[in-house]
Amino acid sequence: MRTGRTMAGPEIERLVQLLGRLPGLGYRSARKAALALLKRRDELLVPLAAAMNAAADKLLECSVCGNIDTIDPCTVCQDPRRDRSLIVVVEDISDLWALERAGVVNAVYHVLGGHLSPLDGIGPERLNIGRLIERAHHPEVKEVLLALNATVEGQSTAHYLTEQLEGTAVSVSRLAQGVPLGGELDYLDEGTLAAAIKARHRI
């Protein structure tokens, strides 16, 4: 048995290696992806490389909310139809994208860039919190919705932010907890069931 040998040119090896650093792609699926790209050079490989270069050239972080976009302020912050009295606070840009995809928010956002995690050395100064407090002081802002993950870290971050926002005139809210749509009780954890019962309401 021989191992460690090169089976393709260094350009292809490097492509596989870099693709393997994308989330959700292990080494095996990175090879599959590389092969799909190589087999479809003109339809996929070349256009994707061009799209990446275009995105890299135009990439900006929104100075208002922390979103990533090709304009600053970002598309969402510049949208004139948005309700600016409500700021939806999320941990990560992926959460902003998820809410936008669902089309359930017609307000503006604020991206923290993570959650408090003392064990990992992530304190308030590492998150985009100062700018949130600043924004919350603006008279047009009435409500700050803490749309953070229902995890220990997310909830302790929400607790910290609630304290920090106490000096402002905004009302602070959080997402409802309960049974997810289509959720089967049998498969839900005790915490979710307890929250759903506690927050029950009349039909």
Added chain:
Amino acid sequence: MRTGRTMAGPEIERLVQLLGRLPGLGYRSARKAALALLKRRDELLVPLAAAMNAAADKLLECSVCGNIDTIDPCTVCQDPRRDRSLIVVVEDISDLWALERAGVVNAVYHVLGGHLSPLDGIGPERLNIGRLIERAHHPEVKEVLLALNATVEGQSTAHYLTEQLEGTAVSVSRLAQGVPLGGELDYLDEGTLAAAIKARHRI
């Protein structure tokens, strides 16, 4: 609820859309991958775009075996340490890569580019078969190993190739069938169990 709106610049939307065309990445994971790229512009996005362009510029199909590489003949065909008396026939380049990764083949390959599939209109003329027969006539070739998938299509392709190779001096072989390493009998299909029993051998 509002849907269908643009939540980021067109360059980012296009990046997500093209990433979603890679095997193994659905729309959701394509967004995750795009976000990872955008967040790591200099460490990942720019190098990956460059690697793609480099691969696209240098991409060649090996005129001997049908492999994809940046040189022609490919790295494997040019390797002077390979045993040229054995040609390992595979359906797809991914199979060649799998065998190379395992390091269990020290011979040369021949990539068919698929399998016979009359229902999909894929006849022998659509596969890289003519060149295989040509290669098999070369006096240095002693054996052709049909390393095709253990599927109906793979096996009927193997059957067809065996017939085509009858006029040559080469011996035609195929992979052994049986219990995979670490395989639990309880989880194996009847066909595999039958093959393993039929091909049993003395310890």
